[in-house]
Amino acid sequence: MIETYNLTKYFGQLCAVDSLMLQVDAGEIFGFLGPNGAGKTTTINMLTGLLRPSSGTARLAGYDIQEQSLEAKAILGLMPDTPHLYEALSGRQFVRMIADLYEVQSQQAENEMDALLEQLELVEAADDQIKGYSYGMQKKILLISVLIHHPQILFLDEPTSGLDPRSARTVREILRQRCEQGCTVFMSTHILEIAERICDRVGIISKGKLIAVGTLAELQNRKRELSTQPIKNNTDEVETLEDIFLDLTADA
Numbered sequence: 280m281i282e283t284y285n286l287t288k289y290f291g292q293l294c295a296v297d298s299l300m301l302q303v304d305a306g307e308i309f310g311f312l313g314p315n316g317a318g319k320t321t322t323i324n325m326l327t328g329l330l331r332p333s334s335g336t337a338r339l340a341g342y343d344i345q346e347q348s349l350e351a352k353a354i355l356g357l358m359p360d361t362p363h364l365y366e367a368l369s370g371r372q373f374v375r376m377i378a379d380l381y382e383v384q385s386q387q388a389e390n391e392m393d394a395l396l397e398q399l400e401l402v403e404a405a406d407d408q409i410k411g412y413s414y415g416m417q418k419k420i421l422l423i424s425v426l427i428h429h430p431q432i433l434f435l436d437e438p439t440s441g442l443d444p445r446s447a448r449t450v451r452e453i454l455r456q457r458c459e460q461g462c463t464v465f466m467s468t469h470i471l472e473i474a475e476r477i478c479d480r481v482g483i484i485s486k487g488k489l490i491a492v493g494t495l496a497e498l499q500n501r502k503r504e505l506s507t508q509p510i511k512n513n514t515d516e517v518e519t520l521e522d523i524f525l526d527l528t529a530d531a
Contacts, residue, residue: 280305280432280463281326285335288321295321297487298335303480308454308464310478312471314528318487319467320360323434326465327357339432353381356430360437362417366410370401370420373409374427381428388427395423398449414441422450426457433457435466439473451477475520485528498523 281303288296296318303309313319324330326337328344328351337344342351365373371392378388396402399419409417418441425433433454439447454464454477468474474481475495482492491501502523 280307280340281309281465282338283326283335284337286322286325286332286337287334288318288325288330289333294487296325296332296484299484299489301482301489301492303463303465305463306458306461307479308458308466308477310474310481311465311467311484312469312474312481312524313484317484317528319484320436322484323357323436323465323467327355327434328352329357354431356425356428356433358418358421358425358433358435358438360440362414362421364409364417364421367408369406369408370412370416370423371396371405373420374424377424378427383428391427391429392423395426395453398453399423399446400449415443415446418442419446422453426453429457429460429462431462433462433464433466435464437468437470438466439468439470447473471519471521471524481520483524483527485530491523491527495520495523498527502526 281301283299283301286296286299287294299322311319311322321330325332326339326344328348331345339351340354342354344351368376374392375388378392396405399422401416401419401423404412404416409420412420418438422438439450442450451473458464466474466478480492480494481498483490491498493501498520499518502518
């Protein structure tokens with residue numbers, strides 16, 4: 280569903296993303312991890328057509344994001360880290376507007392919106408103006424607007440930041456449900472515990488380069504191969520994703 284070939288982005292002399300080669304399959308939740316400034320948001324912006332790469336290509340479900348941008352953008356949903364919403368609208372009006380833009384049938388949109396508002400405990404505030412929403416409430420209504428047209432590919436930048444633990448857990452459940460229906464999720468997060476719980480595979484980027492990709496077990500094996508420390512005798516000790524991440528990105 281997502282393929283990149285030598286995807287590269289320069290800002291002046293700075294190489295923000297360097298020859299990214301990546302493949303994400305249908306129905307997969309893929310975690311994209313890295314230190315601050317590693318190139319995560321730049322990568323998402325290139326994959327969603329918001330930023331033109333300096334070189335290389337990216338395809339979404341076979342569509343070249345630059346050459347077939349309308350077809351590619353029609354099947355994706357993007358949730359940036361910082362919500363940019365029309366604050367004079369109510370939450371319900373904003374979601375309806377997005378549903379209309381994607382030509383979602385009216386009754387279908389209403390049913391879908393009601394179900395998501397209920398799941399995310401936003402029913403009581405749905406008809407209030409967005410300007411009165413907290414940051415977490417804005418993130419919830421933005422997520423609902425992203426999900427309303429059932430995109431084939433979801434790009435999420437820090438989807439659970441600003442959410443309380445119950446809401447964060449609900450978001451994880453919603454994402455897993457969508458993937459079971461065939462949706463693909465590409466998720467950037469700094470919360471490694473969430474990535475470890477929900478992601479099928481993760482990729483770790485550092486200084487613009489993809490330095491590791493795989494399941495948790497595969498990354499554990501990779502860390503052991505690269506480690507210069509003696510192997511511990513305690514075979515019951517299991518390394519967390521945080522351990523692996525900190526070790527592989529130590530020079531960053």
